[in-house]
Amino acid sequence: MNDGDEGTGHTARSKRADARRNEKTLLDAAAAIFVTSGVEAPVRDIAAKAGVGTATIYRHFPTRADLIIAVYRHQVEACAEAGPALLATSATPHAALGRWINLFVDFLVTKHGLAAVLRSDDAGFDALHAYFLDRLVPVCAQLLEAAARSGEIRSGLEAYELMRGVGNLCIGADRDPRYDARRLVELLIAGLRRPH
Amino acid sequence: MNDGDEGTGHTARSKRADARRNEKTLLDAAAAIFVTSGVEAPVRDIAAKAGVGTATIYRHFPTRADLIIAVYRHQVEACAEAGPALLATSATPHAALGRWINLFVDFLVTKHGLAAVLRSDDAGFDALHAYFLDRLVPVCAQLLEAAARSGEIRSGLEAYELMRGVGNLCIGADRDPRYDARRLVELLIAGLRRPH
DNA sequence: GAACAAACGGAACGATGTCCCGTTTGACGA
DNA sequence: TCGTCAAACGGGACATCGTTCCGTTTGTTC
Secondary structure (H helix, E strand, O other), X not given: OOOOOXXXXXXXXXXXXXXXXXXXXXXXXXXXXXXXXXXXXXXXXXXXXXXXXXXXXXXXXXXXXXXXXXXXXXXXXXXXXXHHHHHHHOOOHHXXXXXXXXXXXXXXXOOOOHHHHHOOOOOOOHHHHHHHHHHHHHHHHHHHHHHHHOOOEOOOOOHHHHHHHHHHHOOOOOOOOOOOHHHHHHHHHHHHEOOO | OOOOOOOOOOOOOOOOHHHHHXXXXXXXXXXXXXXXXXXXXXXHHHHHHHOOOHHHHHHHOOOHHHHHHHHHHXXXXXXXXXXXXXXXXXXXXXXXXXXXXXXXXXXXXXXXXXXXXXXXXXXXXXXXXXXXXXXXXXXXXXXXXHHHHOOOEOOOOOHHHHHHHHHHHXXXXXXXXXXXXXXXXXXHHHHHEOOO
């Protein structure tokens, strides 16, 4: 899709062939580097891997956040789309919420250092932060709301807060065998249950 | 205490007066800078505030972790010592645990960016990491164990893991009014309760 | 007050993110 | 096919920051 025109209605000219080729090459190189060196790998490394100059990266992806978003867009979309599906197929809304959060956690902990840059307290990743929030918070809110309506959980926790908390819990979950983010997230979700 | 000799038995000469003065000046300057710019403020800023050269900082505090430890040592000690006291004066071990965790959270969220460097996934803060763990994990373990013995909580969660999780939840708790780390930590502690 | 080691200050070095500018190259009309 | 030109490129330049080195200053001691 979107292989040429912009959606503005004007007939915007196609990008040059080499530019499109480089964008693809950069995405592949970045994905490979992210796996081996994490999402905070030096820009020069990615440029070298792709065989382009550093300026070319900035031309295609003005901030590192844009590059990260582009690399992981498919998986984030898949996670977002899994929300309603889980809600439809799970026994209870709380079960759906738990399973969906599990998907999210699995995604985060397998992406070297991604959770660490998702934390909002460092500037420069605003676009990444905004993308994750725009895409996933509404899904989480839908699940939370359903679980609240069913009476399974206490209300009063915003989806935004839960997502941030889960993201934070996943920081450093790789590299440390003594730290199991999944278990702590499970405890957090368990703590959501309404005490009866 | 320790205003001169080392404890080795040798008669180690006192440090020079200017060195001792500079160490104090540096601690004050660092504390002030940490409040305004966070614990990751540039070394040059701290040196400038103290009116010394950058090398002087490294001479007194080989790594940034050592400086941070020195600045906050008193408060960490106080937190550690509060553990047994709370256990003795609280109604139940679980209540003591909750109150102690609250102390820890209050400490973290009021120290600009401290929680962010406590996360283990970045190297270079090993000493800081080790200090917090050495000093606080045993206290937390004592509280956890008492609560487990009383049957209030599920067992199986290591104190280390809980401390790391709480620390992670506190990352970025300042700067973001929509994110309340205390509430999430409370949920986590609530999730620890044994379902009956 | 002279000698010596401790301590100092700031320049120097390396790594990294970011930007600039001279050069190359793909697209399109003649 | 070939000339033109803007898009795209590459790599060097600049700024920031952590860290180290080295010539100089200063406290201490005899």
